[in-house]
Amino acid sequence: LICENYDLWNNRHGIPDYFYKMRIGLIELLFRGAEEYLRREYKSNNLGMLASILLKRTKPKSKSATEKALESFIESVNELNLRFREAELPFTYHNGYIQLVEDEFTQKEVEEPFWNLVSDTKWENVDYEMKEAIDRRDAGKEDAITYALKALESTIKVISDYNRWTTGHEKGPSNYIDNLVSEKNGRFIDVWEAEAMKHLFTTLRNPRSHGAGSARRPETHEQQRSFAIESCMSWIKSLIKRK
Template sequence: MLTDIFADRYLGIQMWEAFTDVEERFLVQGFRIVSEQLFPYYRDGKENPASKASWTSIHDKLSMELGLDELSPKRYHFNTIYNGKPVTQSGAWSMEKVCKDFVNSKFDGTVSADRFIKERLSFIELAFRERENQLNEINSNLPKQLLDAQIQDKRVKPGGIRIPGNRADGLKAFNETINASFQASVEELNERLRRANFNLNYHNGFIQISDDELLEEQIERAFWDITKDPLWENVDIDMKEAVDLRDSNGRDPAFYAARALESAIKIISDQKGWTHGGEKGAQNYIENLGSKKNGAFISDWERDALKAFFAAVRNPFGHGAGSEEMPKLSQQQTDWAIETCMSWVKTLVKRM
């Protein structure tokens, strides 16, 4: 199974020329966040089976993409003397140590500093993605668990022992705690990325380039927070593709940003019950949002601005150019298109 990793997405972009104390310090910090906050390997002095499974999953995914049998040696052996005779001691390292020996290994120059750092950032990215996927599953199962808890509470027989409070409240409190804990880890990771001057940001399972701190604070962070919800999954996927294509100088990143915005507009129309089935494209869905009978979700000038954006930016890239010159945006225009789409999604969703 293929896994999307940071090192492959940014293969063609040199981001580091040297491995310095800054990079070494960050990798130690990043690994400690994973090992101490996301997946503590031991519980009460014993190996935690759930954490071991997570560490193994991360190791196997990354080693496969890097073309390695193992990130670092899984087993050890050494010669010693026992009762005056030479013997060989052997055993298996914990999966946490195998990963630590990879992430925090000394840079020896056998590969470029750029590749060395990217491969280890890929480990941190996959670890955060693993935990985020786990939380998404936990969150999706919560409504059923709450319903089951309510049913169980009602089944307590008269005169039976009843624990103070109720199961549903306990489940909600636990869910809020684990989600808040993960969000705090994300914020710490992003702050450490910022302090290391990496111009990178983690969001929704991916580490991506973020050059403008003010833009990140006011637009990007709010956008990625919105698209954590499964409802906006297609918006999230297309916008990540747009950002990756922009950062790797790929083709038509603005097209994918516009697709993300179009998906958001369609979702809002569907959620509000305004979709009538006769729509043939983005323009018709925009009309649904601007219709006065639907309460004018957007004003006339906003409707016209959205239509103009799709006509000028999305449509030329959505059709073959024929004998005409292939459309292309400058770097500045591409940045503007992506930022514009993020801003539109943010403001439209906030109105729901």
């Protein structure tokens, strides 16, 4: 489908780059629409566990019409990702988006487990913010780091709220991290972990969340932005798994 001859479009695409992007974009929209439909159906039928089934790509046990549709969608996603790999295209489909894959190891050990975990509606904002981070990284934008850290902050807040540790007096991520490291709250994370996460917000996000004034704007290169995103993914994955 992606590699049909350009002439089938009567050269209206102009250049190969535009042609391929349009075709991949169409595939993305079709898969996203199907996934959104299935999410609505599962919700209306009170079947639950859609996120787990959908992202872990396991077949449902029963065979209602909705389960059959879900099974068909899972097989289609697996085939799409397989075709990307066989064609040596650096793409993968996750949670409604086709995204770039920079290396297979990171994809398998960090990104896939991450998307599986945040597919639950509880982590909806985390999912959205991390997708924004990746889109901005791929577009070469500096604020990719800011969105990755937003996703980490959202995770910390959800955990604090869920466990009823939030006091209402928190003024930023540092206070929410204190809720997680508090001995009174059972030391959800260790002190060194709290310090490491606070350092991320202090050195990476804070300089990008305020006006630079007469100082030099913070700038990073592509590999640094990718490292920041992967670091946030690893932290989020670790925190969610502890629940």
